[in-house]
Amino acid sequence: MSEQKIEQITNVLKEVVLMSSEDRELQRKKFIPHPPTGDSEKKRRDPEKASANLIEIIKGDVAINTLTPRQQEKEDENVIQGLDHLFDNQFMTAKGIFEEKADCDPLHALALSSMAFLKAVMTSADQDQTMALNALNVTYEIANLQLEATTISSKVSGYFSGYYNYLKKKDNTAINDPVTAPAPRQTGDYPPNGVLRAHVLKAECCLQIAILQLLQESVMGYVKCGLNLRKAYSSYSYVWQEYQKMGADHSAFMDSDTISGVQFGIGSVHLVLSALPAKILKAISAFGWKPDKQLGFILLNQCAEAKRVRSSMATIMLMSYYTAAISFAPQVLTEVYKKTAMDILLDAQRHHPNSALYLFFAGRMARNGLDLPLSTQSFLYTVEVSRGEWAEVAVTNSCRFEMAINHMITGNWSHAASTFDYLCEQHYWSAAFCKYAQGACYEMMGARTEAVLIFAQVSDLVVKKLGGRLSDIDSYVLRKVTMFQKSGYQNLDFYAPILEFMCIWNIFPYVNHDLLKIALDRIQRGLTTIQKCEQVVQEERMLEIAPDTPLPDYFDERASLLVIKSSILNVMGLAEETTLDINWILDHKECILQDTWVVPYALWEAGIACWTLDLKNKSRQVWEMALDHGKHDFEHRLAVRLNLALTLTEELGFTDPKTEPTGEKKLFSIG
Missing domain, CATH: 1.20.190 (Delta-Endotoxin; domain 1)
Known part of the structure; x- marks a missing residue:
């Protein structure tokens, strides 16, 4: 790829990240991502090249460094x-x-x-x-x-050296005046x-x-x-x-x-x-x-x-921190770090304009600037400039994962599904998750049969590691598909698997409002289905004095849908409408036994609602309560997110809930 083309992307990226939403639509038309060629898609490393890619250090004779x-x-x-x-x-x-x-x-x-x-x-x-x-x-x-x-x-x-200096000092003391200027420091002083x-x-x-x-x-x-x-x-x-x-x-x-x-x-x-x-x-x-x-x-x-x-590694560390912090808590930290991160990236690209590593961060920054076509094109160019080199597979798979996220954000479920299928074959990150995400995308498209067949393969891909335990993501997808299988996949109507993942990963802030409305309709259909099933059971019980039919238990399913709904409403600027849903989750937290992530993530959304309503001290109080929850799915991911947000509240001086303006109505039942 030419340096001129990369510079063009960089200049547009700088404008897009800082431009208004009205101007962004016009800019998108200039950058429509082009798919890579078929030949390059089929390219694979040969065994000799794989051997050359191995990094192994064998200790030799280590000499004194003088x-x-x-x-x-x-x-x-x-x-x-x-x-x-x-x-x-x-x-x-x-x-x-x-x-x-x-x-x-x-x-x-x-x-x-x-x-x-x-x-x-x-x-x-x-x-x-x-x-x-x-x-x-x-x-x-x-x-x-x-x-x-x-x-x-x-x-x-x-x-x-010390003995020599001692003798020299002793000799000088006998000759010179004792009150003299201190001698300049010698190498031996350090x-x-x-x-x-x-x-x-x-x-x-x-x-x-x-x-x-x-x-x-x-x-x-x-x-x-x-x-x-x-x-x-x-x-x-x-x-x-x-x-x-x-x-x-x-x-x-x-x-x-x-x-x-x-x-x-x-x-x-x-x-x-x-x-x-x-x-x-x-x-x-x-x-x-x-x-x-x-x-x-x-x-x-x-x-x-x-x-x-170590200058380039320092830049990588800064960019990693800024992009990770923004992605963990975009509604809180985007405006805090976006411009600084952009300045660092542009300075780095002036010295290494075609660096695949910096182009990768450019794709992440374009997403933070809400320009998904430019983001995807940056990832495609990142893949292109790394072809035939040592990091080709690593860079390609990382970029494909980011492009899959972009496809989800834009509601392009078919492309997202095929990308996750490819990543599963490559065993990128978690093969079990990639297969699960593929099935979840098919479910979102309404292809229930294909989704079920794909979900059925997930358990075979789960791998124990880290001392014999499952990773958080593998544990999560295994538990989800097990829940689906217990009902013969009939309870899929009560879930929105891909939207649930997007909620946990905090991806909704990058989705446009039209697609958010479609997602909200999907959640509402699930809630309505649960309500209808509960009504059927209640009507059956009303016909018998001592009914055998157990009380309906859809607490986990409803709570999962409600926290997703709250997340979408927060992004749409309807924070006040989340109160009833989050309060239901908090009031029934003792009944939520399987989806253990729901209650602490609901508290996160409660804090976001308060943040949007300018109740910053209340946000801090709610987020601190979320930290008290442990041993749930993605506990550490949420803990990092909470820590980043709480640190910002400290820096802004929002540390004492008693300083909250009086007369505000109680939003959430957390007292």
Whole structure:
């Protein structure tokens, strides 16, 4: 793809994200996504290429690092060149550069491990996570070996240097006046640059491992994440303290790439900590840590602006945080982060205009700007520029998933179903979910027979992992299809599976009002069907004195539909109309036994309703109540969302419910 075309997308993207909804429709006509060619769709990697794509680091002889800061910077230029290739989609070229010294130099090893890390984040595949974790663990060992070797060497040389300085000082004291200006600081006043560098590289290995564990969205994953963040922060803090002691002379004692690394590391740790669920954060706070999100932003921006070895990763970290935060809570955080994220993206694309990674974020940003055709086209171009390269499959599958989301947002259920079918075959993320989503799309199209046949395949695709347990998404879809099967799929009329997923993933804010009305009609049909079934049972019971027919129990089904309805009404600006539905869910929460996610997600929607009605303190109160609910579907996903929203209420000063304006009517039965 030409740079001119990519620049065109970028310019339009900048305009679209910030333009009014009236102008957006005119802009859409200029960008109609074109489907990829048939030949490229059939393209697959051959075995030799798959072998070349493997990232494996074998530890070699690790020598003592005695380079001065300037010598180290010159030595690191090779890695910076490799990173430029990486972000210009020349993945195999970058891989070759990093592999040259990956067995003995921890920075080369970390750069190579970072490639595996990025791939694992994009695919969420077990084999890619294992590959990344193995590479990062070996990199950690290489950095630790270099640290130990350098430390032992510096202790020996430090002894003789210190003894020499002592004799020199003693001799000078006998000759000169005792009141003299302090001598300039010497290299021996601080740890050698090689020691500081090794500490930073060790720490980043722990940081990347922690992020991979965080993305597992499991209790054990969060615990391991906390422990690795602790290890990372310990090393980062040591180097940061030495850096601060150096003051204005820091460049004389520390190379700029180590400074870049510590800025990236401490900034990233603070952002990750600020996004962690409250329960996990409390456990980590026992170590004496308190996340400082603003410090994280400042350090990562400084790192990105320096254009050194970790600058591109700092940009990726910032873009990941902003786009994830917006997608978790679009009604609350879109206006807070949208412009900042756009500025960072445009600056990054000025240096790497055809980067597949940045084009991927461009697609996410276009969606945040409510331009779905431009978003889809950005994802298509991302796939195009990565063809024939190391990350082709990872990038293609990630983009296809995002395009499937776009198809759902635009009500294009047929295309969404076929895309999920492809992703299932590729075993992307969760094959069970992709198959479930395919069936749910057919159900939305009214193709009940096809949907049932597809749902019947879901249980065979569920895979136990993460220590023998199911992932949250696999556990959810398995339970849903089991519920469908128990009734012989007759209760599908009581559910709206794909709309339920869109509610949980907070996708409705990107759907236009016409399609929201169609979705609302679908929910209302389900509620009406439940009501009719209840009436039939009641009429049968009225005919007998001691009826055998049990009382109708559709609490789970009705509650699920009502929370979806509330989510749609909130997006449509009808927050006050959610009160009755949410109150019904809260009043009957003891009867909701299977869809355990409904009550806490209903409290989230209650908080959104209050936020829309400018009752910000009430929102905080309701969201804090949602945090009290545990052991439900997608608990950790909701906890992250709640934490992001609650942090914003603190920053805005909405912390005391007593300061809420008086005379407001009670919206929800939460007292």
